[in-house]
Amino acid sequence: MAAKKFTWRLVRTDTPAWWMTPLIPLLALIGTFILTAGLILWSKANPFEAYYYLLIDPLTSRSMVLEMLVSATPLLFTGIAVTVAFTTGYFNIGAEGQLYAGAVAAAGLGMVLGGLPPVLALPIMILGGFAAGMLWALIPALLRVKWGVDEVVTTLLSNSIMAYIVSAILNGPWRNPISGWPQSPDIAASAQFFKLIQRSRLHVGFILALATLVALWFLLTRTSFGMKMRAVGMGKLAARFAGINVDRTVLTAALISGGIAGIAGVSEVAGMQYHLIGALSPGYGYTGIIVATLGSLNAWGVGFAALFFGLVNIGAQNVSGALRVPIFLSNIIQATMLMVALGMFLLKRYRIRRS
Amino acid sequence: MDPMSLLANLIAATFRVTTPILLAAIGETYSERAGVLNLGIEGTMFFGALIGFFVADRSGSLWIGLLAAILGGILAGLLMALLTVTLGVNQHVSGLSITLLLTGLSLFAFRLNYGNLPVPPKVEVFPPVTIFKDIPFLGVISEQVLLTYITFLVVIPVAWFLLYRTYFGLMIRSVGENPEAADAAGINVYVIRYAALSIGGALMAVGGAVLSLAIAGSFTDQIISGRGWVAIAIVIFGNWNPVRVMWGALIFGGTFALQLMLQAMGLKLPIPYETFLAMPYVVTIIALVIAGRNASYPAALLKPYRRE
Numbered sequence: 186m187a188a189k190k191f192t193w194r195l196v197r198t199d200t201p202a203w204w205m206t207p208l209i210p211l212l213a214l215i216g217t218f219i220l221t222a223g224l225i226l227w228s229k230a231n232p233f234e235a236y237y238y239l240l241i242d243p244l245t246s247r248s249m250v251l252e253m254l255v256s257a258t259p260l261l262f263t264g265i266a267v268t269v270a271f272t273t274g275y276f277n278i279g280a281e282g283q284l285y286a287g288a289v290a291a292a293g294l295g296m297v298l299g300g301l302p303p304v305l306a307l308p309i310m311i312l313g314g315f316a317a318g319m320l321w322a323l324i325p326a327l328l329r330v331k332w333g334v335d336e337v338v339t340t341l342l343s344n345s346i347m348a349y350i351v352s353a354i355l356n357g358p359w360r361n362p363i364s365g366w367p368q369s370p371d372i373a374a375s376a377q378f379f380k381l382i383q384r385s386r387l388h389v390g391f392i393l394a395l396a397t398l399v400a401l402w403f404l405l406t407r408t409s410f411g412m413k414m415r416a417v418g419m420g421k422l423a424a425r426f427a428g429i430n431v432d433r434t435v436l437t438a439a440l441i442s443g444g445i446a447g448i449a450g451v452s453e454v455a456g457m458q459y460h461l462i463g464a465l466s467p468g469y470g471y472t473g474i475i476v477a478t479l480g481s482l483n484a485w486g487v488g489f490a491a492l493f494f495g496l497v498n499i500g501a502q503n504v505s506g507a508l509r510v511p512i513f514l515s516n517i518i519q520a521t522m523l524m525v526a527l528g529m530f531l532l533k534r535y536r537i538r539r540s
Numbered sequence: 541m542d543p544m545s546l547l548a549n550l551i552a553a554t555f556r557v558t559t560p561i562l563l564a565a566i567g568e569t570y571s572e573r574a575g576v577l578n579l580g581i582e583g584t585m586f587f588g589a590l591i592g593f594f595v596a597d598r599s600g601s602l603w604i605g606l607l608a609a610i611l612g613g614i615l616a617g618l619l620m621a622l623l624t625v626t627l628g629v630n631q632h633v634s635g636l637s638i639t640l641l642l643t644g645l646s647l648f649a650f651r652l653n654y655g656n657l658p659v660p661p662k663v664e665v666f667p668p669v670t671i672f673k674d675i676p677f678l679g680v681i682s683e684q685v686l687l688t689y690i691t692f693l694v695v696i697p698v699a700w701f702l703l704y705r706t707y708f709g710l711m712i713r714s715v716g717e718n719p720e721a722a723d724a725a726g727i728n729v730y731v732i733r734y735a736a737l738s739i740g741g742a743l744m745a746v747g748g749a750v751l752s753l754a755i756a757g758s759f760t761d762q763i764i765s766g767r768g769w770v771a772i773a774i775v776i777f778g779n780w781n782p783v784r785v786m787w788g789a790l791i792f793g794g795t796f797a798l799q800l801m802l803q804a805m806g807l808k809l810p811i812p813y814e815t816f817l818a819m820p821y822v823v824t825i826i827a828l829v830i831a832g833r834n835a836s837y838p839a840a841l842l843k844p845y846r847r848e
Contacts, residue, residue: 512651
């Protein structure tokens with residue numbers, strides 16, 4: 186009897202195999218390793234050794250684990266902010282500017298709240314930052330909802346406008362009177378986020394970020410508004426037919442997104458710098474987009490992605506110190522990982538079938 | 541200085557600072573006309589500035605540096621095409637990840653080759669050429685690098701002619717407006733988008749290289765500082781038409797040059813100088829609102845095309 190010949194085919198599917206979900210991050214990591222190994226060799230280091238110092242060695246040291254959480258804090262906020270907007274199909278590229286809006290509010294409030302106990306000062310700072318981020322997100326959101334002006338461009342441009350506003354404030358009214366540096370006066374001690382652990386930089390902003398993450402999970406999976414957001418994100422027309430007020434949903438999501446990005450600014454001012462500087466954020470708002478995408482707009486995914494990026498940031502410092510590989514390896518790895526993962530997500534749409 | 545020579549200097553400076561942004565904006569125009577918003581522009585300019593500088597420094601030839609920047613830009617455009625055209629990934633995310641990648645890669649390569657120097661290394665910049673050497677007013681204005689002349693007298697007319705008067709341009713515009721119809725008419729949507737993104741990437745990288753090879757003579761981490769985002773604003777302001785993009789870029793360049801001049805003269809203004817810098821962004825947003833639904837976005841912008 187002749188052996189029956191099987192042929193393997195790729196078939197499109199809407200029900201991906203269960204083992205794809207854990208497999209994708211693993212394959213993405215391997216792919217990233219292969220793609221970045223050449224750069225590490227170029228800096229005359231052993232790629233395996235470099236990845237050990239990047240991803241494993243930091244986890245064996247208490248201080249580096251704490252630093253990883255410090256580094257992940259702003260990324261959690263911006264990742265969550267972007268997730269809220271993107272889920273609703275509102276492409277908020279403006280988290281960077283909204284972060285600075287929140288930071289300006291925190292620096293301003295922090296200077297005048299000296300008389301209040303922390304119990305009052307901290308919530309006022311956080312709410313103030315939320316309101317400022319929301320306000321800065323309001324203009325593009327209204328333009329989109331009322332006149333259909335594309336939010337990708339307006340939010341992107343509003344980042345640059347905010348950067349100039351911050352520069353004008355720091356070179357004008359808030360210029361440090363003593364040093365003359367473009368740096369605002371320090372906020373009052375009672376307005377500073379307290380440290381969670383002695384002799385570390387880990388501050389209460391991290392707990393706030395985790396709470397926001399849980400709130401995101403609750404919003405997306407347990408509330409009717411979260412369901413509306415996802416419905417609008419999947420298709421505006423269908424959502425409208427289902428009786429959802431699309432404009433109101435988009436506007437609300439855009440404002441929540443801006444507010445959370447604003448809290449990222451509060452957390453950096455009140456938890457790290459204690460004053461406003463122009464270089465407060467090395468692009469946390471933009472990295473938030475990558476964190477949200479890598480986390481598949483899912484609360485736990487975003488949490489893992491932010492922690493992983495925190496690890497890569499700290500690990501890159503470690504590699505730089507140990508093997509003299511330039512610290513910018515972290516940006517390269519984060520971007521490569523995203524691109525590889527995006528390619529991998531496509532694999533989910535296919536199954537291998539025998540026919 | 542007398543007002544006439546001040547004006548001449550202002551106009552000369554305007555052309556000088558407009559050149560890199562205009563090149564990038566024309567690159568973005570090609571990409572968006574084909575239906576792809578390339579937010580990798582900021583990183584591609586940065587990458588072009590680095591490669592141009594690095595190769596010019598090592599080879600001793602500015603032109604070889606420029607050529608290397610063109611090749612680097614094409615590669616960046618191809619990567620964007622791979623992500624958005626072949627894989628159909630979200631365009632904003634792809635573009636931003638390219639910006640992150642190329643910024644990191646450029647800084648990585650620079651640190652590896654030059655270390656962490658307090659004063660950045662320098663190359664001798666492109667010398668200016670003067671056409672109207674001894675004519676008073678025009679003499680100052682026409683003292684520009686060859687690349688500025690090429691940008692205004694070759695790149696812009698060619699872009700206009702190519703997009704509106706050639707079959708290739710028609711194909712670019714049609715895959716950006718209605719890829720299904722273009723496909724039905726026998727146009728390979730993927731190939732045209734790959735081509736448009738490559739041309740676009742090359743122009744963006746040259747824009748970056750102009751900054752390092754014709755203006756600064758060095759490479760620093762602040763060399764682009766948001767010029768890519770300005771270019772995106774200018775493309776919309778210019779309604780995706782190369783000639784109007786040129787006018788938009790000149791308006792921006794003029795404001796920027798004026799602001800530089802006022803600062804250099806130490807003039808105290810009642811408003812912060814940042815107001816000038818933020819103006820192009822505000823004006824673009826207002827222009828978008830006024831144009832509203834009339835803004836003639838390429839209809840298929842941001843939409844991946846899948847051939848079923």
